[in-house]
Amino acid sequence: MSAPVKETDFLKILNEELLSDNWGKVTKYTLDYRRRDGTWQRQTREVYDRGHGAACLLHNPETGCVLLTRQFRLPVWLTDGSAAFIEAPAGLLEGARPDERMRAELMEETGFEVSELEHLFDLQMSPGSITEVLSYFRGSYQERQRTGEGGGAESEGEDIEVLHVPLEEALLMVSDSRIRDAKTVILLQDLALRELQAAKD
Known part of the structure; x- marks a missing residue:
């Protein structure tokens, strides 16, 4: 995705200050934003x-089960002290195509090798402060497709x-809040709606 121009009819980027460049980049922006009433307002935003x-x-159509993962997540622990967090498999693209990266993540995290995935949609994850766009997929699996142990990368x-x-x-x-991960809730609700529609047809 190409970077936006520095000035438009509603936005002028006046300054960019790199605050951190470790695992990700945190940049502080000073900007002028033209409000709907036509007036300009000076704003400061930090973007990750x-x-x-x-x-x-x-989803396994034979057993009716979905494949989820449970692992420690430091931000969750800092928020509420939870030792483990349940979510759908996911990962950063790191230059790969979304479908390619997703197959690799499934193998790495769960040990299941899946060839066919259906792309559902791309969603902005936290538009107030994070640039990340997440590509959502769904697919089916059977026990015979397990070709590895899973468990993720110990080196990471x-x-x-x-x-x-x-x-x-x-x-x-x-x-009941045992699953509190937004991407997982979206995927579960999408599957539930599809199953409900299939039952009606």
Whole structure:
């Protein structure tokens, strides 16, 4: 995705200050923004850029289960002290095509090798402060497609537990806050709507 120009009819970027350039970049912007009433307002914003990513929910039509992961997430622990967090497999693109990267993440995190994935949509994850766009996928899996152990990359500090959860139970886990990950909720609700529509047809 190309970077926007520095000035438009509604926006003038006056200054960019790089605050951090470690795992991702944090940049402080000073800008003039033209409001809807035509007046200009000086604003300051900090933007975090760590690249774009992909997420996928796999569903086993034979068992009715979805494939989820459970792992430690430091930001979650800092927020509420949770030792583990349940979510759909996901990862950063790091220059790869979203579908290619997603297949690699599925293999790395869950041990399942899946050839066919359906691209659902691309969503801005946290538009107030983060540039990340996440590509969402869905697919099906069967036990015979397990070709590895999964668990993530130890060199990256990953220690991932693979979960096979019935879809109905996963939806209940959203209701009672056992699942609190936004991308996972979106994927579960999308699948539930598709299953409901299929039952009607």
